[in-house]
Amino acid sequence: MSENPEIEINSSELKPESDGDNKVEIKLSETPTEPKMSTENGQTNRGEVLSKRKQKKLLKMAKWEEQKKIKRQKEKEKKREKRAKEVELGILGPSYKRKLLKANKMENSTNLVSVAIDFDYDELMLDKDIAKCSKQMLRVYTENRRSNMPIRLHFTSIRENSRIKNSLSRNDGYTNWDVKIHEKPYYELFDHNSIVYLSSDSENVLNELDPNAVYIIGGLVDHNHHKGLSLERAEEKGFKTARLPLSEHIEMKTRSVLTIVHVFEILLRISEGKPWKETLLQVLPQRKFKPNGKRKHSDSGSQVDNDEETTSKDQQPVEKKSSLEEETNDNTVSTI
Known part of the structure; x- marks a missing residue:
């Protein structure tokens, strides 16, 4: 008898079975024991044979x-x-x-000034301007929320199924914001004698804020396509109008039309007791005025920067890269 007898070995016991797609069947003894997987013997619960790459990926994920x-x-x-x-x-x-x-709410504030933003211009804006208007609403709310003396803030004409309402609804939890949101227009909510509609075209200058008045800001992003519309609508209804005293305190080099956010923050700072000039220099973009007090003149009059900054009703494009400029990334503005 030979000392080293030959032993017949079935090659199928040594080589893994292959289906031609580099998929193999692993014996129980070869199954990794580190992290637990949802597969057994290289198979899923559905009995599918996993490739080596897939098994490694699952091991890595686990x-x-x-x-x-x-x-x-x-x-x-x-x-x-x-x-x-x-x-x-x-x-x-x-x-x-x-x-x-969270405890700093309008109802607990000592600030009695009321501001309402009129969004009754849904049909006059393009979809992209509706989105910009909605972002300004978010910024206005944030500015008021972080103030030590929040203003009584109202959003009016937020009608069901309107584009501005649908755009606003994209902000999760907006219904919990500390702001009064109304479907009705402002003239159906407030005493007509208390309404003061703000417009850069008004001849009346707003020198001080009245706690018994309700100041209306036009919520229209139109890039000067509907110049003077807010003034026209307010005068048709017989409401008082006023403009901010911009030229009375600083030398403007562009038209005195501002964004919704700028107008609101100016009102907010003035209601907190800050002086007009200091507030305007702090809030307005630097290129809206000249530090040396000289006004920029041209043959065609003052010019407005043609940029993508969002604007309010009678508030037209303002300078880019201002302290209040809205970034395209929605995460740049946080709400509480």
């Missing part, structure tokens, strides 16, 4: 999930330690500041 849980736990522990140190030092943390912000 391992990543386990590491993510550990990482999040470590981050929570770091936050707790950081907050504990802040408490020892008497530092107010973000959670406490957020609670203070």
